[in-house]
Amino acid sequence: xxxxxxxxxxxxxxxxxxxxxxxxxxxxxxxxxxxxxxxxxxxxxxxxxxxxxxxxxxxxxxxxxxxxxxxxxxxxxxxxxxxxxxxxxxxxxxxxxxxxxxxxxxxxxxxxxxxxxxxxxxxxxxxxxxxxxxxxxxxxxxxxxxxxxxxxxxxxxxxxxxxxxxxxxxxxxxxxxxxxxxxxxxxxxxxxxxxxxxxxxxxxxxxxxxxxxxxxxxxxxxxxxxxxxxxxxxxxxxxxxxxxxxxxxxxxxxxxxxxxxxxxxxxxxxxx
DNA sequence: AAACCTCCCAACCGCATTGAT
DNA sequence: CATCAATGCGGTTGGGAGGTT
Numbered sequence: 001x002x003x004x005x006x007x008x009x010x011x012x013x014x015x016x017x018x019x020x021x022x023x024x025x026x027x028x029x030x031x032x033x034x035x036x037x038x039x040x041x042x043x044x045x046x047x048x049x050x051x052x053x054x055x056x057x058x059x060x061x062x063x064x065x066x067x068x069x070x071x072x073x074x075x076x077x078x079x080x081x082x083x084x085x086x087x088x089x090x091x092x093x094x095x096x097x098x099x100x101x102x103x104x105x106x107x108x109x110x111x112x113x114x115x116x117x118x119x120x121x122x123x124x125x126x127x128x129x130x131x132x133x134x135x136x137x138x139x140x141x142x143x144x145x146x147x148x149x150x151x152x153x154x155x156x157x158x159x160x161x162x163x164x165x166x167x168x169x170x171x172x173x174x175x176x177x178x179x180x181x182x183x184x185x186x187x188x189x190x191x192x193x194x195x196x197x198x199x200x201x202x203x204x205x206x207x208x209x210x211x212x213x214x215x216x217x218x219x220x221x222x223x224x225x226x227x228x229x230x231x232x233x234x235x236x237x238x239x240x241x242x243x244x245x246x247x248x249x250x251x252x253x254x255x256x257x258x259x260x261x262x263x264x265x266x267x268x269x270x271x272x
Numbered sequence: 273a274a275a276c277c278t279c280c281c282a283a284c285c286g287c288a289t290t291g292a293t
Numbered sequence: 294c295a296t297c298a299a300t301g302c303g304g305t306t307g308g309g310a311g312g313t314t
Contacts, residue, residue: 015284015307016308036299037299050299050300052283052284055283058301059282088303090302101302102283105303107280109304110280110281111279
């Protein structure tokens with residue numbers, strides 16, 4: 001129904017986020033949580049709409065996001081999950097800790113989909129015709145661009161438990177109304193995390209703004225073990241990943257290490 | 273060495289759903 | 294019960310970067 005007016009208001013900025021904006025947003029969420037996305041930009045002093053802030057946070061700034069290329073296991077998991085869930089990216093993302101629906105969606109459309117294309121499976125992989133511009137068979141650019149960690153840092157157990165189960169009965173695809181209880185919990189009712197198991201679980205036990213605050217606060221203080229005031233100092237997570245998407249290698253390793261140690265990641269894995 | 277082509281990622285848009293009043 | 298407001302989700306697009314010719 002009443003659709004949010006969103007960025008139609010004049011003066012609201014659009015387009016790529018600057019490191020400065022990222023900093024402001026992270027700092028604000030870190031301090032006050034994100035109970036109200038609509039009001040958040042005003043409170044934080046950002047010339048963005050709440051929707052944009054939310055997207056930026058969920059897809060990029062959240063500390064529990066795993067960046068870098070997808071491992072083979074993750075890709076396989078996505079394929080399997082997609083067979084079961086269809087294009088319900090948020091539901092798929094809920095089963096891949098650290099991955100966002102947007103990211104998964106991108107990966108799917110960029111290569112997984114092609115890979116599965118029945119008729120042209122191997123050919124396409126080799127680049128339809130090795131001749132021509134011959135661009136298709138080149139190694140993933142992401143690998144060069146991000147050089148990350150990906151294969152190295154990817155949480156090993158991440159995808160292992162993911163695939164097979166999920167009540168066969170519910171495996172029909174694309175039914176928006178035939179969600180399983182699990183999905184409903186994870187995908188839809190996710191108060192604010194929009195299908196992120198890590199956060200979700202943390203929140204479901206409480207589900208109040210206060211809790212969200214606690215989560216963020218706790219998380220940041222634990223992982224960064226640095227006071228908020230020191231925020232002037234460039235923070236690895238978003239700073240390094242900032243608008244230019246500079247290599248996140250170190251960051252990824254760093255965060256993964258932190259999560260592994262804290263046990264947060266593993267707790268979420270056996271989700272299926 | 274330059275130009276062209278393709279790919280990938282981040283962000284936006286609009287609709288659907290849910291919750292509150 | 295109906296309406297409004299806010300959030301969540303999926304589809305689509307634009308810009309930047311890298312590779313090949």
